[in-house]
Amino acid sequence: MYNASFGNEELQNRNLKVLVLLALIVFFFSIIVFRLFYLQYLHYDENLERSENNRLRRVVLTAERGFIYDREGRILVRNRPSYQIALQALSLPRNKSEKDSIFRRLLDIRDINGVQLFDSASLDTAFQRTVWIKNRPIRILEDATPEEVALIEEHSSDLPGVITLIESRREYPYGTLAAHFLGYTGEISEEQLKLEDFKDYSLGDRIGQKGLELQYDREFRGVNGVKIIEVNASGREVGVVEGMGSQEPIPGMHLVTTIDLDLQKIAEEAFPDSVRGAVVAIDPRTGEILAMVSSPRLDPNIFSLKRRERNKGWAEVALDSTRPLTNRAIAGAYPPASVFKLVTAGAGLEHGLIGRNTHFQKACTGGFQFGNRYQKCWSSHGNLNLIHALRLSCDVYFYQAGLLIDMPRINEFGERFGLGSDLLGIDIPGERSGWLPDSASFNKRNKRNGWRWARGLILNLAIGQGQLVTPLQQAVFIGSIATNEGVYRPHFMKEIRSIDGSLVRRQEPVKIREGKMKPETHQVLLDAMDSVVNHIGGTGKRGAVKNIRVGGKTGSGEWKKGEKTHAWFASVAPLDDPKIAVAVIMEAAGGGGAMAAPVAQKIMEEFFYGDSLKREEQ
Amino acid sequence: MNTARRFLDKTMKVDWFFIILVLALMCCGVTLVYSATYNPEEVFYQSYWFRQIIYFIVGFFIAAALSFIRIDYLKRLAMPLYFLSLLGLIVVLFGGGDVIKGAGRWIDLGLFKIQPSEFAKLAYLLAFSYWLSRHPVSFFRLKSFFVPAVLFIIPFFLVLQQPDLSTALVFTAITLVGFYWAGLTLVDMFLLLSPLFSVLLSHSQFVFSQIFWGGLICLVALALFYRKLPKALTSFFFLINIFAGYASSMAWNMLKPHQQKRVETFLDPMNDPLGDGYQVLQSMTAIGSGGLTGKGFGEGSQTNLSFLPEEHTDFIFSVLGEQFGFLGALFVLTLFFLFLWRGLSICKIYEDPFVNLVTVCACSIFLFHILVNIAMTIGLMPVTGLPLPFLSYGGSFALTCTVLVGFLINMRYQGGRY
Structure with a gap:
């Protein structure tokens, strides 16, 4: 036991140990303070710029979906590239009247035949959604033709926050052939997201909705990648953030069916x-x-x-x-x-x-x-x-x-x-x-x-x-x-x-x-x-x-x-x-x-x- | 007259400065939770900040009640509480628990839910302190480590199985500080931790790490020579360091690439842009953009911290750094330092080893949470999910903190009675 007769020594010992513990605390706290100084003083400007303009984006790199083959290795289902015009909420101007002017400019865009690219009702819905969907693009024109993409890119400097995405979509080269068991893909629904089976899926994912596309979705989908980029004021990528890793997508697997x-x-x-x-x-x-x-x-x-x-x-x-x-x-x-x-x-x-x-x-x-x-x-x-x-x-x-x-x-x-x-x-x-x-x-x-x-x-x-x-x-x-x-x-x-x-x-x-x-x-x-x-x-x-x-x-x-x-x-x-x-x-x-x-x-x-x-x- | 005087005596023994510090920290916490989660459409009694106030008020009464419990009752209760807490941990582990966030950590008692690992922290603190207060440890009597090691390992592994690595590490922090207080010297602590240093050094990417590792081995040898430990223990410490140095790199190479990646990701969140890395980057940006004086109360949280899913819990320090800047962060760190200092100073007053052990172990819980949480938000440590005492939102942890405060007040108030 602790011996009372060494009272004085024991007291010294206790004081020493308290001192050591306090020294330890001071040591660790100083590291924190130095780090804060480094972030908040030495790198203040760049951090401020990043935060003010919300310059950081997490971009999901969708994995290529696996193909479906017949038993001899002939393609039944493959992918095709597809252009999407989308709104990037974070790059849109925050002020109401500027937002409205982008809205009007979009409505003014017409193709060669003079037909509006966007209709005001659905465009309005998309703009409303930008208020609460911040972290992913909201599509306003799906499967755009190259001409439509060119029209948008022409006006890109007047349209901050309007971006073009390339996605890959499913293509069924034989049309109706075998459609019933091949199935089809579609955006995951909110009901599906709530189910246990789809726990690791996220909003906006395209998943198999029927037939083989649904049955073997996990095999087809692969693993999405991601990169963190820095964008300029109109939402276009200017570079990858230094020191942040990125993850390449892993393409999905192919299904060879027994079909002839x-x-x-x-x-x-x-x-x-x-x-x-x-x-x-x-x-x-x-x-x-x-x-x-x-x-x-x-x-x-x-x-x-x-x-x-x-x-x-x-x-x-x-x-x-x-x-x-x-x-x-x-x-x-x-x-x-x-x-x-x-x-x-x-x-x-x-x-x-x-x-x-x-x-x-x-x-x-x-x-x-x-x-x-x-x-x-x-x-x-x-x-x-x-x-x-x-x-x-x-x-x-x-x-x-x-x-x-x-x-x-x-x-x-x-x-x-x-x-x-x-x-x-x-x-x-x-x-x-x-x-x-x-x-x-x-x-x-x-x-x-x-x-x-x-x-x-x-x-x-x-x-x-x-x-x-x-x-x-x-x-x-x-x-x-x-x-x-x-x-x-x-x-x-x-x-x-x-x-x-x-x-x-x-x-x-x-x-x-x-x-x-x-x-x-x-x-x-x-x-x-x-x-x-x-x-x-x-x-x-x-x-x-x-x-x-x-x-x-x-x-x-x-x-x-x-x-x-x-x-x-x-x-x-x-x-x-x-x-x-x-x-x-x-x-x-x-x-x-x-x-x-x-x-x-x-x-x-x-x-x-x-x-x-x-x-x-x- | 007599009564009044005794009351005055007792009041003088309460550390009012300490209590003011706690209240100040709580106010900071509520302020930050308010600004992180403020939602004009919400009724105030449903809001996070209001609930946090309720937790603190409840906790305050618990702390007050705890400070009146006689210390010998605490000693007597220590072991039964410890076994009760083990029972709780076993229940969550084997199916009784509700699954929250992928880890079964809660027991639902109908009216409210309890988190056995929080309770176990407190029970372990008492039981461990109680045992060490009667049986100090020493490297010259290895048997003295047996019971405390068993006391530690059982809850440690039960919590680890949940799986909750960070809470398991809290148990480790308690244990190390407790051992230090209850008999080990600084050199002993160095020896105890040296294998860990060996692993880190021999494994780091740093060019001269091998040389540093050699230096570490020399230091270990020196320490062993100085301490003149029993032969068996001397050779054990020496060999385990050599072994840790070599075996860790061998073990590393035996891991599969994806396992290596998992460990690397844990150690360096920036490697994981899919998960934690992005959060840490956002948190660092938020803190850094606060500058010296911050953007001001309520500013910035909407624009930047909406990226952080847990801004009001784990990343509350980022809210502080962004809105109140370097000075605000320094202020809170000073409060924390004073709080720990006032806590530890109890040990200078009283001789009773139980009182001292409860004090240092309680302080070590606070310290560990503060360090790990803040280091996480500024990108110095892995993302673990340990909350920041008094500042992070959360009922369970707020109660744990106030109970610990209750213990500390109790120790100062009643520590000298025996």
Whole structure:
């Protein structure tokens, strides 16, 4: 302990230590005082000048957005330079009348045709915004032409605070091609900024707003750089501030998609513009999407135009009753129609309830009596076996098969191969799930309107009326029953490559369902799909491709009394070693075999003979 | 009569000059917060400056109440409070805390929020002082360091995990000053800090730094020879310096470029134009443009300091420098100096080591905050986010400061009773 007898010494010791601490304080305080003297006296003039005119600017150097390529490395999406005329709040004169005179001078600027460059209402809004947005430029003319830029630069000495910026904007060289899954970019909205996902984004950033642009935005955007500059009185850069580092932007990464541009082009051409619907082509062995079309088409270029034109284009597509913004291939839910007969048949075979040569008691005489209801067939087929029933798509056969097998077994078989209410997890936002009702889920869904499950509903469900599937699900389904080797997550991303072309990430196939059935079941379904396309009288014969064993199934979905049916065709080829599966839906177009099968046929033809076709053309 | 006389005696023992200094600093603080955040459209009771006044009034009463607590109660409470504060730190660390600014530092008690790291500073101050007052430390009895080191390390790491480096460094400042007071000599302190100097010197870009480092090693050797410490400790200090000199550059080279950049950015904010660098540049411009006498009250803040997002908290000194210039800054620095001097002078009066330790440690908290904050605004130190006592806006820290003032008044008032 502290010894009291050394009181005096102890006191001295304490005084000494207090002195040392005070000396330490004096030492550090003098450093501060010297530094203040240095800043406030020796460098007073330059600091004053900087502060008075607000000469320091932080300029964000936007990183170049990554491109999108097809699987062969052909560009699908790139960037173009775009000039913006903007107001720099800090360089505008502070005094009201000078500000007004700049406002008037801007309004006076006219192009060669004598049209005003700016309209007074929106210019007025921009000037009002300068009051509270100090630290970034406010655009007054987006996507200006070189002539417009020249006009502004001519007057630049009279227009302090009006600056020209060069930005890079998205360009979609093929226009409407693939627009639905490529997506588009736009300025980040204030709602988005509030979300956790966009925490590291800032106001004014352009981000992907749909499709792949949104999904892979983090890869595309890169890292913005920044530099601190000193500007002159009219807001133009005079130099970089001494001693301040700058940060170069890091360009974003490129996305190599699984899309085959040739196939996509053919699919777009083959699908008539006037019809609504969708096409999906995938590689069932990996889940790679080879082509995807949704109609009506959409031109993403309208979203990178100047505001006035963008608003016009936007209004057109947003208010269109045919909903061109929806990607029907993943978000359109349709009754699967007769394509679903493959599920009914598969379930029956798998449980040993029917076989290849099963005939039912009642032959098809054009309809089927169930209780007091009479359900029609689209023709009279007579008494058929399973293969024939699928080939001719006989409803009466499947009414009886459905009653025998019952929904739980049928639905289980469908879900095994990708149908149903679980999402497939495609790598673009907006995927919708399907629906395979059974008694429980039917009652639940229809609680409100009081409909109850009845056994008679099985008749409709067995032939695919009443369920919902998306075109994507349909393609995944037909592909995976043909491979019998599992269901793979459908995806667009093949590789992510850095700006110098080196590989950053590669998408490996991901198995999402076991997707297995007995070999015998598999064989019967293959034979049936084969006979639909390749046998004389098969409903899908217009889907056939020379020398390729294409298998498929047609469907004509009823959706409204008196309207033409939705035309479905789902096909896969070659049956012995499936490489491509295609699903085509055309809304209200008629019969699947007549309308949809030719579209699939063209895609298949391009897939197998594309190169030789081109060579012939040359 | 007797009562009146005793009252007079007691009143004489209160350091009125000290209290006036504190009030003067508080007035400066409210003035600066007012001019930094003044908004004519705001109702006055919602404004920052008014809230700051409320915090100070509440704090003032707390300080007054604290000065009447008997010192032996404080001693008895020291350890329980310390463990309570550890509990608080653990709660924020493991999910109990609300996340503010990316670091979970608060506990929400419904009515109000508390910041356990602020509370821990105070509790650690008491517990550490209490222990050292009974067990002085010495390099000749290494065991004497065991308990204080444990007392220090637990809250240090808990705070570091939050992560709150600057507050963790406040704990370090308390500890170093406490050790100095409780037995170490200046030479001992030099030895204790020498590895840090070694790292800095061997690492600096300065041309002759290697020679300086050699000189440092010689000084260490000299100090060791002079102190005649036990052999083990002597070789430890010597080797750790050599090691720090070499290993730090090796460790540096092993870091990945982006990690190196992060450290460099921390040490030199100007390297980071995206983040802190711009703020520091603006702050230096603001202060520099104040000149000798400043632009005047309420002037300049709109034009320049609107760039500083935290002008009323961390960068309040820039407001001072811009509006009141070199003289204004000098005035406030003088107030701070007098404040610390009056605080430390308590140690000259009383023998009780607890009183002295609480005093020096409390002063070291103030000093550390003042130095780190001001140095940050004038571009001499990294941007850390330590507020400036009495001047920066903020309820939690205002309370901490007034509690510390309460301790200091208490020490002077009651220090000689035992």
